[in-house]
Amino acid sequence: MQELSAYIKSKVTIDDIDLEQIMSRFYVKSVNRGDLLLKRGQIANEYYFLHSGALRFFFADNHELTAWIVQPNEFFTEISSLHPGLPTRFNIEAVASAELYCITKQDMDRLYQELPIWQEFGRKTWEAMAVRMINEIIRFQTMTVEERYLEFLEKPGFMQLISVRQLASYLGITPNALSRIRKNLR
Template sequence: MNELKIYLETLAPFTKREIEVFISFFSEIQLKKKDYFAKEGEFSSKLAFISNGVMRAFFRNKSGHEYNKTFFTSSNFVAAYSSITTKQKNLINIQCLTDCTLFVADFRQLTSLYKNYPKFESLARIMAEYKFAIKEKREIELVTLEATERYSIFKKEHPGLENLINQYHIASYLGITPTQLSRIRAKK
């Protein structure tokens, strides 16, 4: 859990005691490639910190075509955020693209810390603002940039990821076909 401790220390000036309390809510689990952390139509209550591995958030349309929304990599939090915050069913799936080691906690138990540890509420706000900014940036890029520009941004923001996951996942994330991605890569 040292990775989680180090990550928390980069976000806010927590005391040693605050970090110990926060970390005490987490337990380590292992998920295999293709395992699901969250499934569409189910309720989620867990927040996880990825110690090792790669996951994707995606949804399926009515004909079963999958669209990758985002990727989660090591040293990041992952959750079906709309489900854990609204207590509604998941709209997305979160699946492992590699074997993953996660530190998992119940989100509602973590929020119970807010009253006695206001820094944790600040942490939640900081994380929500950060996730929103990333989401907004990505949405703008999808409608304003050419595929080659989106691919360049992907490579910069996710260095080495294309060597770990299937190319069709990257194509879906970029909003293009695998054939288009092959052409873009051939030109680089």
């Protein structure tokens, strides 16, 4: 769990005793490619740090819509389910076998009460997540599909993690449209 420890230290200045207390609350979970970490209709009750692999949040009504892609070294949860205690609208699927470090909502809340530095960590983490979400919305509204696709190509190893169909869904286009874009950019 050294990656998680390093991640926490990159966000806040923390002493070893507090860090040890925090790390003792996390446990490791492995998810195979194609497995669901969380299924639509379930209530989220954990926070996660993705150590390896990749996950995607997707809706599955008439057609699949990939809403979010989680890459290694990201701290996340399904906040729209976890905080209000409501059933999730998403499936969270491992698009590559994944190893996660998990902490329950109960333990997270307890650490928030016990450790002011953990409150600071939480605030910084969720502020960064809010900024990422805002940036995603702005990209979607201001950039062309081609520009967004080219931006994905700049992320090392990203294209090996998700399928063309999943990427097309994330970009809001059909796989055929993505194939034409890829062909035109060659």
